[in-house]
Amino acid sequence: xxxPARSAxxxxxxxxxxxxxxxxxxxxxxxxxxxAVDVETYLQSGxxxxxxxxxxxLGRALEVELAEQLDVDxxxxxxxxxxxxxxxxxxxxxxxxxxxxxxxLAAEPAAERAAALETGRDDDxxxxxxREVYLLCPDGYGRTKLNNAFFERRLQQAATTRNxxxxxxxxxxxxxA
Numbered sequence: 001x002x003x004p005a006r007s008a009x010x011x012x013x014x015x016x017x018x019x020x021x022x023x024x025x026x027x028x029x030x031x032x033x034x035x036a037v038d039v040e041t042y043l044q045s046g047x048x049x050x051x052x053x054x055x056x057x058l059g060r061a062l063e064v065e066l067a068e069q070l071d072v073d074x075x076x077x078x079x080x081x082x083x084x085x086x087x088x089x090x091x092x093x094x095x096x097x098x099x100x101x102x103x104x105l106a107a108e109p110a111a112e113r114a115a116a117l118e119t120g121r122d123d124d125x126x127x128x129x130x131r132e133v134y135l136l137c138p139d140g141y142g143r144t145k146l147n148n149a150f151f152e153r154r155l156q157q158a159a160t161t162r163n164x165x166x167x168x169x170x171x172x173x174x175x176x177a
Contacts, residue, residue, distance in 0.1 A: 003037055005081055006174040007055035009062060010104055011046030012075045012148065012160035022046070022072055030069065034061050042169055046074070047162070049173045055080060075158035077104045081174035088171045091164075092127045093136040100164035101141050103133040103148065109155035117154055121145050128155075135161070 009031070014022050024041040027048060032039045036050035036058055052058045059078035066072045079087070087102055108114075108131050117128055124144045125136040133151055137144040141163065151159045162170070 004051040004053050005055075006038065006049055006051050006176060007078055007080045008084060008170045008174050009048040009050065009055075009059050010077045010079070010160045010162065010170075011048070011062075011066075012077070012158060014046030014072070014074060022066070022070060026070070030065055031058070031062060034058050034065065040173060042173060043166065046160075047166065047170060049170065075106060075160065077106055077158065077160055079104065079170075079174075081171070081176075084167070084171040084174050087132055087167060090129055090132075090134070092129075092134055093125065095136050095138070097164040097168075098140065099136055099138055101135040101137060101161050102164070102167050103135060103146075103151050103159050103161040105131045105133065105151070105155060106158040107131060109157050113155050133159075 024044060028039045028041055031048050031050055036052045039048065039050045041048050050058070055078050059076040063074065063076045066074055091100065093100060114128055119126055123138045124146050126146050127134045135144070135146055137146070141161065148159045148161055
């Protein structure tokens with residue numbers, strides 16, 4: 001592949017439940033305007049795949065531009081193709097794609113916060129691995145208490161969650177498949 005390696009920017013809370021509406025065409029244009037190449041979006045919920053020499057810097061710039069140009073205050077979490085491939089390979093739970101989710105954290109949480117994290121509530125389970133929290137939610141993510149707000153409070157990190165199908169698709173898109 002020519003050009004910079006591809007990464008995914010995961011925007012927290014974009015176009016979810018009627019909040020923070022951002023048209024995907026406008027988001028693609030904004031990311032391209034920051035110097036990214038081969039910009040694609042996936043679904044309408046803030047998943048942007050792009051090539052950039054410094055993807056983390058682009059993610060930080062995107063947060064600023066979203067606030068300044070579109071009056072949208074969101075956290076942007078960036079993962080490289082290799083990091084997404086490792087997330088897919090590291091899935092510790094058995095379950096259907098509708099039961100599996102991954103919460104992506106902005107940074108690795110402090111050791112004391114990570115050690116105190118509850119690994120399950122009711123039938124739901126979680127496993128913290130580095131900057132990712134793997135979730136098994138037998139009754140669906142909409143019913144779990146292990147949501148973004150829970151992890152943000154407990155781990156003191158910005159968090160955004162994607163279902164397993166989206167994680168697999170983003171891993172394929174960033175790999176260039």
